[in-house]
Amino acid sequence: MNTRKKKRIRLSKFGKIFIGGTILGIIILVYLINTITYRMSDEYKLLDKGYNKSDVETILKKTKNNEEQLDKIKELRYNRIIPKLLTQRYFIFKNLDRYLNYANKHRDLSVKDVVTMVNVNRDYEYYTHVENTDTSKGDLILVNKYHKLNKNFQPDQIVEISSQYAYEGQQISKKVYEAYRSMWNAANKEGLTLIVTSSYRDYQSQDEVWNSIANSTGEEDADSRAARAGHSEHQTGLALDIVTYNSYNNEFDQTEEFKWLQKNAHKYGFILRFPKGKEDITGYSYESWHYRYVGKDVATKIHDLGITYDEYYAYYLEK
Numbered sequence: 280m281n282t283r284k285k286k287r288i289r290l291s292k293f294g295k296i297f298i299g300g301t302i303l304g305i306i307i308l309v310y311l312i313n314t315i316t317y318r319m320s321d322e323y324k325l326l327d328k329g330y331n332k333s334d335v336e337t338i339l340k341k342t343k344n345n346e347e348q349l350d351k352i353k354e355l356r357y358n359r360i361i362p363k364l365l366t367q368r369y370f371i372f373k374n375l376d377r378y379l380n381y382a383n384k385h386r387d388l389s390v391k392d393v394v395t396m397v398n399v400n401r402d403y404e405y406y407t408h409v410e411n412t413d414t415s416k417g418d419l420i421l422v423n424k425y426h427k428l429n430k431n432f433q434p435d436q437i438v439e440i441s442s443q444y445a446y447e448g449q450q451i452s453k454k455v456y457e458a459y460r461s462m463w464n465a466a467n468k469e470g471l472t473l474i475v476t477s478s479y480r481d482y483q484s485q486d487e488v489w490n491s492i493a494n495s496t497g498e499e500d501a502d503s504r505a506a507r508a509g510h511s512e513h514q515t516g517l518a519l520d521i522v523t524y525n526s527y528n529n530e531f532d533q534t535e536e537f538k539w540l541q542k543n544a545h546k547y548g549f550i551l552r553f554p555k556g557k558e559d560i561t562g563y564s565y566e567s568w569h570y571r572y573v574g575k576d577v578a579t580k581i582h583d584l585g586i587t588y589d590e591y592y593a594y595y596l597e598k
């Protein structure tokens with residue numbers, strides 16, 4: 280009995296020192312591991328770069344599950360607008376370097392505008408960085424100063440527009456014609472009359488339009504007044520210039536017909552393609568008469584979001 284008791288006490292004493300030492304060792308080890316792990320963490324690296332707590336939170340949240348994107352931000356020098364860019368609705372990660380560049384050159388612009396402009400390629404000069412547009416997009420083909428149709432592109436099922444709805448000799452895609460007639464009838468029921476002044480134009484005729492201006496008043500003037508061949512939406516067979524009788528193009532927005540289209544065109548699949556106040560984005564002067572068919576769903580979405588087709592395409596279709 281006695282010896283056993285002594286033995287136990289001795290062991291405990293020894294054990295206490297041993298256990299105490301071990302615990303202390305573990306605490307130090309855990310502390311060291313934690314410190315090293317933290318110093319290797321994304322959070323530490325971002326704070327170390329100069330981002331504040333809330334910036335870091337934003338960056339980690341927005342790049343969640345995307346190691347590559349996070350690495351990219353870690354590689355870049357500290358830039359206070361990166362977290363702001365990440366929270367923009369139409370931010371597209373692959374454009375990050377371009378946003379930063381553009382913001383640097385245009386310090387007066389808001390971060391939101393930087394995103395918009397770069398998304399629609401406005402960090403590039405017109406007609407530079409031109410790509411052949413993706414014609415597999417069908418009704419959603421994008422044609423602008425950066426996306427072109429080739430010489431041979433012709434829409435299928437081009438039909439004549441009856442003189443009830445248009446001036447002589449107008450042609451358009453069959454599907455667009457049907458949508459336009461429904462729209463025409465709805466407007467007509469309210470005592471309004473629409474009329475098409477221009478519709479499908481092939482590559483050749485667009486080339487002639489542009490060249491005839493260029494030959495008389497120069498290329499710069501031609502670019503400000505007409506699209507270059509391959510860059511006109513009229514070649515898609517999806518665009519209509521619509522006015523009413525006794526109204527010139529540039530007076531059309533004073534008419535009841537225009538007001539009606541503003542409220543209703545999207546219900547028939549049409550959008551006002553070059554709106555007022557969006558000239559910098561679309562690259563075109565305001566054209567109250569130029570309507571583009573994109574189908575009801577997309578037209579409604581664009582109408583509700585209040586964005587241009589160029590923006591819509593970049594974010595929803597090309598991204």
Ligand SMILES: [Zn+2]
Pocket residue numbers: 477513518519520568569570
């Ligand atoms: Zn037009």
